[in-house]
Amino acid sequence: MTSERAKRFPLGLEDLVREPRRTEGRPGEVRAAAIAATAALNARQQPAKNSPPGSAGKTQAKPPARAQTQPQATSQAKPHVKPQAKPQAKPQAKGPVSSPSNAQAKPQAKPHATAIAQGAAARVAAKLAPVNKAAAKLNERPAVPNVALNGALALTSERVRERMVERLRANGVTDQRVLNAMSVVPRHMFVDPGLAAQAYEDAALPIGHHQTISKPSVVARMIELAAAGRALNNVLEIGTGCGYQAAVLSQVARDVYSIERIKPLSERAKTNLRPLRIPNIRLHYGDGRLGLPSAAPFDAIVIAAAGLDVPQALLEQLAIGGRLVAPVGSQEGQNQVLTLVERLGPAQWRESRLDRVFFVPLKSGVI
Numbered sequence: 001m002t003s004e005r006a007k008r009f010p011l012g013l014e015d016l017v018r019e020p021r022r023t024e025g026r027p028g029e030v031r032a033a034a035i036a037a038t039a040a041l042n043a044r045q046q047p048a049k050n051s052p053p054g055s056a057g058k059t060q061a062k063p064p065a066r067a068q069t070q071p072q073a074t075s076q077a078k079p080h081v082k083p084q085a086k087p088q089a090k091p092q093a094k095g096p097v098s099s100p101s102n103a104q105a106k107p108q109a110k111p112h113a114t115a116i117a118q119g120a121a122a123r124v125a126a127k128l129a130p131v132n133k134a135a136a137k138l139n140e141r142p143a144v145p146n147v148a149l150n151g152a153l154a155l156t157s158e159r160v161r162e163r164m165v166e167r168l169r170a171n172g173v174t175d176q177r178v179l180n181a182m183s184v185v186p187r188h189m190f191v192d193p194g195l196a197a198q199a200y201e202d203a204a205l206p207i208g209h210h211q212t213i214s215k216p217s218v219v220a221r222m223i224e225l226a227a228a229g230r231a232l233n234n235v236l237e238i239g240t241g242c243g244y245q246a247a248v249l250s251q252v253a254r255d256v257y258s259i260e261r262i263k264p265l266s267e268r269a270k271t272n273l274r275p276l277r278i279p280n281i282r283l284h285y286g287d288g289r290l291g292l293p294s295a296a297p298f299d300a301i302v303i304a305a306a307g308l309d310v311p312q313a314l315l316e317q318l319a320i321g322g323r324l325v326a327p328v329g330s331q332e333g334q335n336q337v338l339t340l341v342e343r344l345g346p347a348q349w350r351e352s353r354l355d356r357v358f359f360v361p362l363k364s365g366v367i
Contacts, residue, residue: 157188160200167202168220175224181251182220187213190244190272204358207242209262211360214304218357219245222325225340225354226300227252234295236317238288238326238362239304243269246281249302256281257295259288261366289364291317298322306336307362318343327359 165183173179188199190213195205204212214222223245226235232253237246240260246269249256258281260266266285273281284292288303289311297319303310303326310326318324322343329336338355 157186157200161186164200164202164216168217171217173217173220173224175227175229177252178220178224178227178248181223181248182216184251185244185247186276187216187244189275190242190247207265207268209265211241211262211265213242213244214359219248221355222302222304222338223249223252225325225338226302226323228323230299232299234298234319236292236295236298236301236314237304238291238301238314239360240269240283241265241304243272243281243283245302245304246283247273247276247278250278250281253300254280255295257284257292257298258282259284259286259292261285261287261363263367285366287365289313289362293317300324301326303327303362304359305362306330306357306359310339310341315341315343315349318349320345327357328353 161183165179168182169179188196191199191205191207198205200216202215202217204215204218207213226232233255235249235253235256237249237256237258240246240258242265243258246256246258258269260269260283263285266283269283273283282295286292288305289307291301291311291313293313296317298317299319299322301314301318301322301324303314303324306327306329308330309328310324314324318341320343324341324343326339326341327336328339336357336359337353338357340352340354342350342352344350
C-alpha cells in the first residue's frame, strides 16, 4: 500500500470484511456469512474495550493471540479476510502511542468496521426477506371468519346502513331506539361473504340449513311491537339463526336470551357475535318451543319462526304486561300473520293479528 493510499484509507485490509461475491446461495450459506461477519467484528472490538488507556500500539500488535482463543470465529471469517494485514500492522505498532497517525486511525477504525458489518448484515437480510415473507404469509389467520368484504363495501357500509334506516323510517318505524339499533349493527357480518353486497337490501337471505335472516323491515317491526316504547329488561328470542336479530335486540334491552335448535347455526351465531363483543347476549342451544324457564319471566318474547299456534310454555313465561310477537299460520308459508300477544293477567292474554309475513317453520326438538 502506498503512503498516499494509506493516508486516504488508514485501515488495514484486515479490517475489511466482505461478503462472498456469489449472487445466490443456499439459506445455510447466507446464514454462515452473517455469523462470520458478526464474529469478525466482535473479535476486533472486544480487545479495544478491555485495553487500558495508552495501549493502542500493543492492542494492534496481537491479532494472532485472539485467533487462537477463538478458532471457530477465525475459521468462519477466514474466506472474507485478505492476507495483507501484517505489513500495515507493523508500522502502527512501532510508532509512538501519541503519534498523529495512530490517533487518526483509532477513531476511524470503529466507524469503518461498523459500516462494513452493517452493510453485510443488510445484504444478508435482503436475501432472507423473501423467505421470511413467505413464512409469515403461511401463518396468517383471518381475524373474523365470517367477514369477507371488499374494500368499497367496507368503506360504505355505514352510509348504506343509514340509507336502510331512512327507508325503515319512511315505512312507519318510529321508535328511535330501534332505528338507532338498526344503524349500528353491521348486518353484513351475519351473512355469507358472497351475499355481503346485498346485506342492506330489504330482503331475507339464506344462512344455510334451510333457514334465513329476516328482512331488516321485519326485524325492526317485530322489535318495535315487542318494546312498545317500554324499557325492556329480560327479552327472549326463539330462533337465533345467524345472530343478527339478537344483536339488534341487545341495543334495546338490558339482557337478551336467545335459543337455537340447530347446532351448526348456534355455533355460527357465536362466531358472528364474538367480534362485536356484546356483553348482554346469552345464547342457548335447545328446543325453542320450551322456552327458558330458568330466566323467566320475560318483558318481551320474539319468535322468528312460524307455528300453527303460540306454544303455551312461552305464553306462561311472558311477564304480566309483557308482549310476545310471532308469525302464526301455515308452516308451508301461506297465510302466515304477524301476531301480537299481550299478557293482561295471570291467566289472561290478548291477541292481535297484524301483517302478512313469511317465515320458516317453528319445530320441536334439536338437531
